[in-house]
Amino acid sequence: MNIIVLIKQVPDTETKVRITADKRGIETNDIKWVINPYDEFAIEEGLKTKERLKEGLVSVVTVGPDRTVEALRTAVAMGADNAIHVKTESVLDTYLVAKALAEVCKKENANIIFTGKQAIDDDQAATFGYVAELLQFPSASVVVKCDISPDKSKATVEQEGDGGAKNVIETSLPAVLAVNKGINTPRYASLPGIMKAKKKEIKTYTLTDLGLGAENSKTIDSDYQLPPERAAGKKLQGDASAQAKELVRLLREEAKVI
Amino acid sequence: MLNFSLSDEQLALRDMVRKFVQQEIIPNAAKYDETSEFPREVINKAWEAGLMNIAIPEKFGGLGLGVLGDVIINEEMGAGCLGMTTSIAVNTLGLYPILLGGTDAQIEEFVVPFLSSPKLASFCLTEPGSGSDAGSLSTMAREEGDHFVINGSKMWITNAGHADLFTVFCSTNKELKTKGIICLAVPANLPGISLGKHENKLGQRCSDTRSITFENVKVPKSNLIGKMGEGFKIAMRTLDRTRTPIAAGAVGAARAAMNYSKNYAKERKQFGQPIANFQAIQFMLADMAVKIETARLLCYNAAWLIDNGQDEQGGYFSALAKRHSADMAMEVATDAVQIYGGYGYTKEYPVEKIMRDVKLVQIYEGTSQIQRVVIARHLLKD
Numbered sequence: 001m002n003i004i005v006l007i008k009q010v011p012d013t014e015t016k017v018r019i020t021a022d023k024r025g026i027e028t029n030d031i032k033w034v035i036n037p038y039d040e041f042a043i044e045e046g047l048k049t050k051e052r053l054k055e056g057l058v059s060v061v062t063v064g065p066d067r068t069v070e071a072l073r074t075a076v077a078m079g080a081d082n083a084i085h086v087k088t089e090s091v092l093d094t095y096l097v098a099k100a101l102a103e104v105c106k107k108e109n110a111n112i113i114f115t116g117k118q119a120i121d122d123d124q125a126a127t128f129g130y131v132a133e134l135l136q137f138p139s140a141s142v143v144v145k146c147d148i149s150p151d152k153s154k155a156t157v158e159q160e161g162d163g164g165a166k167n168v169i170e171t172s173l174p175a176v177l178a179v180n181k182g183i184n185t186p187r188y189a190s191l192p193g194i195m196k197a198k199k200k201e202i203k204t205y206t207l208t209d210l211g212l213g214a215e216n217s218k219t220i221d222s223d224y225q226l227p228p229e230r231a232a233g234k235k236l237q238g239d240a241s242a243q244a245k246e247l248v249r250l251l252r253e254e255a256k257v258i
Numbered sequence: 259m260l261n262f263s264l265s266d267e268q269l270a271l272r273d274m275v276r277k278f279v280q281q282e283i284i285p286n287a288a289k290y291d292e293t294s295e296f297p298r299e300v301i302n303k304a305w306e307a308g309l310m311n312i313a314i315p316e317k318f319g320g321l322g323l324g325v326l327g328d329v330i331i332n333e334e335m336g337a338g339c340l341g342m343t344t345s346i347a348v349n350t351l352g353l354y355p356i357l358l359g360g361t362d363a364q365i366e367e368f369v370v371p372f373l374s375s376p377k378l379a380s381f382c383l384t385e386p387g388s389g390s391d392a393g394s395l396s397t398m399a400r401e402e403g404d405h406f407v408i409n410g411s412k413m414w415i416t417n418a419g420h421a422d423l424f425t426v427f428c429s430t431n432k433e434l435k436t437k438g439i440i441c442l443a444v445p446a447n448l449p450g451i452s453l454g455k456h457e458n459k460l461g462q463r464c465s466d467t468r469s470i471t472f473e474n475v476k477v478p479k480s481n482l483i484g485k486m487g488e489g490f491k492i493a494m495r496t497l498d499r500t501r502t503p504i505a506a507g508a509v510g511a512a513r514a515a516m517n518y519s520k521n522y523a524k525e526r527k528q529f530g531q532p533i534a535n536f537q538a539i540q541f542m543l544a545d546m547a548v549k550i551e552t553a554r555l556l557c558y559n560a561a562w563l564i565d566n567g568q569d570e571q572g573g574y575f576s577a578l579a580k581r582h583s584a585d586m587a588m589e590v591a592t593d594a595v596q597i598y599g600g601y602g603y604t605k606e607y608p609v610e611k612i613m614r615d616v617k618l619v620q621i622y623e624g625t626s627q628i629q630r631v632v633i634a635r636h637l638l639k640d
Contacts, residue, residue, distance in 0.1 A: 070266075077270065188278055191308030194270045195321055 001056035001152055002108055005046040005080065006101050006115035006127065007039040009064060009071040013120065019224045025091065026224065035071045038116025041179045044186040045146060046114050047079045053148065056111075057081045061104050063097045065089050069202060076197035077189030084108070084203045086210065093217035096207075098130030103210040105135060110174055111152065117141050117178040128178035138171045141178035148173070262558075268330055275334035278307055283338030290341065290464035291611055294456070296420060297342050297464050304346045305376035309335075311349055311369075313357060313499075318370050324565035325572075328503035329557050336510025340615035341462035343507045344622075348416040348465075350503065351623075352379025354496040355425045355441050359484030368423060368443045368481075380421040382412040382444075382470060383493055389413075390628045393436040393490060397472065399428035404479050406430075406442060408450075408472040414622070418468040419453055421446050426472070427489050439489035443481045450475035461614030498573040501623055502560040505576070505583035508619040509553045512587040515594035515612045516546040522607075523597055533597070542593045549586035556582055574636045581629035584619040591616050 011017070011031045018027040035043070043060060050056040059082035060075040062068045072083035086100045105113055118125035125141070132139030144166075145158035152173065159167040160180055189197070207213055234250075236243040251258045264272065282300050290297050304310055312327050314320025321327075328350055335343040349372065356369050371377060388395045397410025408428055415424075424444040431438040444451075454469035484492050520543055523534035533539050556579035563572035591613035595602040602609045620626045 070270075073270070077274075188307040189270070189274050190306070191271060191274070191312060191323075192321060193308070194267060194274060197270075198267045 001053060001111045003046045003049055003056050003058045004105050004108055004110040004113045005042050005058060005060045007060055007062050007071055007075060008036045008119045009033045009062060009068045010036045010119050010121040019226060023224050024221055033067060035074055036116050036119045038118060040186040041181060041183050042114040042116050043075050043078055044184045045179050048184060049148065059084055059108055061101055063100050072202055073197040074189050076200045077193035078187055079193060083200060086205050088207055093219045094124055094126045094130060095218045096215055098127050098134060099212055100207060100210055102131050102134035112173055113176045115178050117180050128176050132176040137174050137176050139176040140169060140171060142180045143177045144180050144183045146177055272330050272334060275309065275331050279334050279338035283342055287339035294463040296466050297345055300342055301346055302376045310346060311353060311372045313350060314369055314373060318365055319373055325499050325502055325561040326565055329506040329561045332503040332506040333510040336507030337514040340507055340511050341464040344462055344465040345417055347503060349379050351381040351500045352425055354499055355492045356443055356483055358495050359441060359488060359492040364483065377422040378417045378420050379423045380415050380417050382415050382424050382426040384413050386411055386413045390625055395427060395429055397428045399430050399440055405476045406479060408475040408477060410472055412470045414467055415470050417466050418470050419456060419466045427493055436490040437487045440486055441483040441489040441492045442477050443483055444477050448475050460617060462618050497623060498576055499564055501576040501580045502557050504623045505579040506557045508583040508587035508616055509550060509557060511612050511616050512550050512590040515591045515609055516550060518609055519594040519597040539597060542597060546590045546593060549590055553583040553586050577629040577632040580624060581626050585626050587616040588620055
């Protein structure tokens with residue numbers, strides 16, 4: 001079984017984000033890069049799937065500049081068998097990233113594809129859907145459980161809905177499953193794993209190798225803005241009963257929560 | 259050529275341990291400190307992540323990483339909890355005598371099983387009447403046919419209550435002094451071994467510390483590590499390799515104390531402004547940084563020397579690293595409590611624990627005074 005995990009390298013959650021002068025991106029110089037946390041759950045689910053089935057190969061794939069190889073090595077240190085890097089120095093939109101990922105999935109004869117439900121940098125939650133559409137595979141997101149049938153032809157998938165609702169679906173395989181927090185606890189990249197990962201050969205493609213040399217992004221990020229600074233809090237005045245009245249009024253009229 | 263950068267692999271190791279410490283050690287540190295319960299669960303996870311027994315050579319299926327690997331691991335773990343660091347790191351101390359003095363067959367028999375399950379080893383040198391004067395030990399090993407028979411007591415033995423294997427230093431002839439000392443690999447389940455109670459300590463409260471009594475414990479002669487009379491040398495060569503990682507644990511603890519007090523100084527307001535604006539606080543923080551950075555350099559230097567086969571110079575530098583790291587960490591932790599003021603003296607904040615924990619680093623694995631003896635002896639030898 002070819003288990004493919006699509007991962008993205010994102011800025012660490014504690015990064016102080018600064019926007020570039022041309023407003024088309026963020027300053028990347030001093031950023032500490034990590035694997036998108038939702039993709040870590042996807043890696044773990046890929047490894048767990050292989051362990052449950054007692055067969056298969058887990059391949060991790062990412063698209064990006066040279067620095068993204070570090071994310072692949074971490075995934076190998078966690079236990080992935082293969083690492084595939086689509087190397088590009090250009091900034092690609094989700095469409096082109098998904099197209100590159102889909103091409104790799106075709107080359108690798110993917111039987112099941114895991115990825116995070118979204119990346120924590122742009123929060124678009126779009127890649128899994130694009131990839132599924134391009135491959136004409138079924139897909140499910142916010143996955144918190146995945147059981148594969150013994151004949152490996154289908155999977156029973158539990159999705160999380162609003163307010164704790166659960167939705168159980170059955171899908172044929174291959175499929176693209178975008179996982180949510182809570183599906184598992186990702187293991188640590190072990191020290192022996194780190195040693196092994198250092199020597200691991202990483203398969204590299206360029207966009208041209210994947211037949212995407214002439215493709216352009218369909219969207220361009222043109223005006224990044226930092227979120228507005230949080231306004232100062234309000235301090236209620238008067239005695240307790242006046243404060244309580246004012247609080248109820250604000251909750252009803254301004255916050256509209258009661 | 260001088261190069262202070264860590265390799266990609268070492269950086270990956272550091273990041274992995276840092277994450278492990280954030281997720282497994284820091285959230286549990288106060289609990290284990292309060293209860294002084296043995297952190298078995300955390301130790302098992304550290305073993306699974308491959309953070310233990312890293313010195314076992316590749317030809318035996320280990321990683322064959324040197325002292326620098328342990329230095330990196332211990333600094334990160336020390337920033338989380340020194341008690342757990344000690345419990346996790348002490349296998350290195352327990353197993354090095356066999357790695358250094360044992361035959362391949364002995365390494366296979368006693369050390370290799372540590373790769374397949376989270377076993378623990380304890381190093382048994384110190385005795386009730388023999389601490390800094392380690393050569394004066396009085397635990398005796400008597401030869402009897404194909405066995406040694408051990409009688410005597412050991413003191414302050416880390417992880418003793420949970421260990422699977424002891425490396426025990428005993429004398430075969432007290433008149434020979436250090437030349438009469440041997441090292442024996444002693445499985446913990448042999449008859450005649452009894453354990454004292456878990457000591458109720460000031461700091462590092464979760465690391466298991468006990469006395470051990472050996473009463474007519476029969477150990478096969480095939481468990482003799484090294485030759486007759488080589489025990490003391492094996493113990494000293496072991497300590498040359500473990501002293502620096504222990505020092506690195508103190509560097510990590512001091513780093514944590516500095517970071518906590520730095521953040522607190524930016525938040526705490528007195529006289530209408532954050533106390534970080536006051537030079538008295540700034541100078542304390544600046545001195546902390548100088549102490550921590552110099553101590554880390556000494557640790558890296560000592561580890562590099564040992565890892566590059568320069569044992570004698572490495573031993574000297576490990577004494578420099580241990581003396582400086584332990585003493586500076588105590589100073590840094592004391593100042594961190596000072597910056598926190600009254601709050602720092604309570605268990606609501608993490609710095610008092612660091613102060614209690616680092617005190618032990620000035621005492622165990624060679625007191626700061628013994629490190630000075632080693633340093634001075636080296637300086638004055640010719």
